[in-house]
Amino acid sequence: MNKAQDTMLYLDGVSVAFDGFKALNNLSIIVRPAEMLAIIGPNGAGKTTMMDIITGKTRPDAGDVYFDGRTDLTRLDEAAIANLGIGRKFQKPTVFESQTVWDNLEMALKKPRGIFRTLFYSASGEDIARIEDILDTVRLADRRDDLAADLSHGQKQWLEIGMLLAQDPKLLLVDEPVAGMTDAETVETARLLKEIAETRSVVVVEHDMSFVRDLATRVVCLAEGSVLAEGTLDQVSANPIVIERYLGR
Amino acid sequence: MITQALLRALDKKAIWLVAILLALAVAVPAANLLIPAGQPGHVPTYIVTLFGKYLTYAMLALALDLVWGYCGILSLGHGAFFALGGYAMGMYLMRQIGTRGVYAHPTLPDFMVFLNWRELPWYWQGFDQFWFACLMIVLVPGLLAFVFGFFAFRSRVTGVYLSIITQAMTFALLLAFFRNDMGFGGNNGLTDFKDILGQPVQAATTRGALFAASAIALALSVLVCSMIVNSKLGKVMVAVRDAESRTRFLGYRVEYVKLFAFTVSAIMAGIAGALYVPQVGIINPGEFEPANSIEVVIWTAVGGRGTIVGPIIGAVLVNMGKSYFTGALPELWLFALGALFIFVTLFLPKGIVGLLGQWRDMTARREQAPAAPPPPAQAAVAAERGEDPATLGDVQPKPAE
Numbered sequence: 297m298n299k300a301q302d303t304m305l306y307l308d309g310v311s312v313a314f315d316g317f318k319a320l321n322n323l324s325i326i327v328r329p330a331e332m333l334a335i336i337g338p339n340g341a342g343k344t345t346m347m348d349i350i351t352g353k354t355r356p357d358a359g360d361v362y363f364d365g366r367t368d369l370t371r372l373d374e375a376a377i378a379n380l381g382i383g384r385k386f387q388k389p390t391v392f393e394s395q396t397v398w399d400n401l402e403m404a405l406k407k408p409r410g411i412f413r414t415l416f417y418s419a420s421g422e423d424i425a426r427i428e429d430i431l432d433t434v435r436l437a438d439r440r441d442d443l444a445a446d447l448s449h450g451q452k453q454w455l456e457i458g459m460l461l462a463q464d465p466k467l468l469l470v471d472e473p474v475a476g477m478t479d480a481e482t483v484e485t486a487r488l489l490k491e492i493a494e495t496r497s498v499v500v501v502e503h504d505m506s507f508v509r510d511l512a513t514r515v516v517c518l519a520e521g522s523v524l525a526e527g528t529l530d531q532v533s534a535n536p537i538v539i540e541r542y543l544g545r
Numbered sequence: 546m547i548t549q550a551l552l553r554a555l556d557k558k559a560i561w562l563v564a565i566l567l568a569l570a571v572a573v574p575a576a577n578l579l580i581p582a583g584q585p586g587h588v589p590t591y592i593v594t595l596f597g598k599y600l601t602y603a604m605l606a607l608a609l610d611l612v613w614g615y616c617g618i619l620s621l622g623h624g625a626f627f628a629l630g631g632y633a634m635g636m637y638l639m640r641q642i643g644t645r646g647v648y649a650h651p652t653l654p655d656f657m658v659f660l661n662w663r664e665l666p667w668y669w670q671g672f673d674q675f676w677f678a679c680l681m682i683v684l685v686p687g688l689l690a691f692v693f694g695f696f697a698f699r700s701r702v703t704g705v706y707l708s709i710i711t712q713a714m715t716f717a718l719l720l721a722f723f724r725n726d727m728g729f730g731g732n733n734g735l736t737d738f739k740d741i742l743g744q745p746v747q748a749a750t751t752r753g754a755l756f757a758a759s760a761i762a763l764a765l766s767v768l769v770c771s772m773i774v775n776s777k778l779g780k781v782m783v784a785v786r787d788a789e790s791r792t793r794f795l796g797y798r799v800e801y802v803k804l805f806a807f808t809v810s811a812i813m814a815g816i817a818g819a820l821y822v823p824q825v826g827i828i829n830p831g832e833f834e835p836a837n838s839i840e841v842v843i844w845t846a847v848g849g850r851g852t853i854v855g856p857i858i859g860a861v862l863v864n865m866g867k868s869y870f871t872g873a874l875p876e877l878w879l880f881a882l883g884a885l886f887i888f889v890t891l892f893l894p895k896g897i898v899g900l901l902g903q904w905r906d907m908t909a910r911r912e913q914a915p916a917a918p919p920p921p922a923q924a925a926v927a928a929e930r931g932e933d934p935a936t937l938g939d940v941q942p943k944p945a946e
């Protein structure tokens with residue numbers, strides 16, 4: 297427990313196997329408050345699986361997972377973990393396609409999640425202002441009444457980032473946010489994530505190296521379910537093992 | 546807070562629908578009772594009862610749509626909640642027979658005397674009181690749905706598996722209610738009703754009142770459903786339908802969202818069943834037949850799931866077809882129903898309402914002319930026929946290209 301103190305996210309010795317295949321193998325990672333961590337690594341390295349474990353979708357076979365220095369995440373389910381303040385953007389953008397951009401954000405907005413509170417909810421002026429604010433941030437203000445299904449791939453990514461912001465989490469897990477984005481959008485996303493990381497912890501998984509360079513933050517390279525190398529992007533990408541196992545391919 | 550929710554419920558479509566139903570609640574019994582038989586405008590009593598029955602079916606279909614169309618739970622056992630509500634009403638009606646039964650026993654219904662029972666079983670106590678029966682009509686289906694849903698949704702049973710266990714639930718109830726020693730009249734069920742609230746069930750006035758009650762109950766159900774689906778919870782229900790696990794990661798307890806919808810829906814189905822029984826004059830275990838519950842799914846699919854008006858249109862139209870077929874060509878009905886379902890699934894995934902919507906979009910685009918709302922006279926005619934004047938413009942044949 298002591299080791300977890302002053303961390304926002306603390307993973308120690310986490311392992312999980314699917315049908316004997318070790319997707320995570322004794323993985324240990326620490327994220328501090330208001331710190332951004334970029335995670336790179338080859339396909340199948342276990343990056344998404346790590347997020348599944350943090351958010352309660354998958355239970356680890358072994359290891360400790362602590363949030364905010366004290367909460368054991370392995371005992372909680374998805375909804376409880378989300379309500380603690382952990383937001384997640386999925387690798388494949390998943391927004392609610394048959395609903396409008398506005399409704400997607402309204403559902404994500406940090407508000408009591410109880411059944412009857414939700415039934416009798418009506419948006420206060422403050423809530424509306426907050427959603428409008430987010431719409432501006434993710435540049436979807438003119439699409440607010442459109443169905444999410446009608447957005448481009450990049451816009452869906454941004455809507456999902458907007459939903460993350462609406463949730464107002466302490467820790468954001470962002471899985472491949474710039475897939476399908478133009479170069480300009482990618483640069484913009486890096487800027488936005490850096491801004492978010494000034495006040496919250498952010499974990500970003502990405503294959504796009506120029507994007508990771510833009511983030512200018514600590515980098516961890518995963519392979520075969522454990523940490524291969526750690527440091528700045530330059531240090532990690534100069535590492536001969538990383539070159540052999542990931543970058544060189 | 547509550548008033549805001551109510552205001553939200555009254556969107557334009559719901560107002561129309563409620564207004565039409567309330568107009569029908571007055572107009573149809575009036576046309577039956579005030580206009581003498583043989584004169585134009587008279588509605589015969591059997592039609593009043595027949596359409597009263599359709600209205601209870603419509604309410605059942607609307608209840609199913611709340612869980613299926615909006616929340617993605619395909620219940621193949623909703624007939625069970627309908628039947629339970631019906632049995633609760635049937636028990637009240639049995640107790641009203643009093644000494645007028647064949648055996649003239651003051652408290653025991655005929656079938657209990659026939660089985661040599663000495664006294665009323667504990668679970669028949671209180672059913673001589675109308676208020677108690679009403680309570681049970683709400684409580685029994687509601688409680689069953691709550692307990693069933695609590696375990697099913699908590700263990701994350703979804704999709705086909707959930708459909709199968711709902712079907713198993715209604716089948717188990719079917720078998721149980723068939724047994725004589727259960728004390729619900731076994732195979733024959735409950736029938737030969739005499740009075741409801743002191744009025745003879747067969748009287749035209751009572752029939753009219755039951756029709757009106759059914760129309761009003763359906764109108765209230767429309768309001769309740771409309772309030773739910775227009776609320777944020779309604780949006781979350783749709784989110785659960787479309788991407789259940791994503792909804793969890795937003796922090797919503799999906800199992801409670803489903804449980805809420807399922808329980809509200811079961812209560813609505815129970816009330817529909819309670820209104821159905823005095824109009825048809827009998828409730829027997831056949832109402833628990835799994836096939837009945839599947840028919841409700843077909844009505845809803847035909848009308849258009851995920852809409853408020855769709856299941857109502859579907860239930861009334863399909864049952865009008867059924868009444869016609871079972872009279873004229875009884876052996877063909879099941880084939881017709883099956884064909885209808887396949888046709889709708891393949892070609893009309895959004896049902897009749899979806900078709901009307903498509904039609905509207907197409908004609909609006911083609912004509913580019915501002916589609917004027919129907920003139921008031923036309924709307925009034927439509928209201929009399931029980932159509933939604935909002936969709937009237939679409940019903941009229943359009944010249945081909």
Ligand SMILES: Nc1ncnc2c1ncn2[C@@H]1O[C@H](COP(=O)(O)OP(=O)(O)OP(=O)(O)O)[C@@H](O)[C@H]1O
Pocket residue numbers: 314319337338339340341342343344345346387
């Ligand atoms: N639920 C599961 N059941 C079985 N195997 C799984 C499951 N989830 C992940 N895996 C396997 O675990 C391994 C790690 O997958 P993961 O999705 O975490 O990789 P990743 O690092 O996110 O890769 P990518 O860069 O392609 O997204 C893969 O081989 C995958 O097939």
Ligand SMILES: [Mg+2]
Pocket residue numbers: 343344345387471
């Ligand atoms: Mg991945």
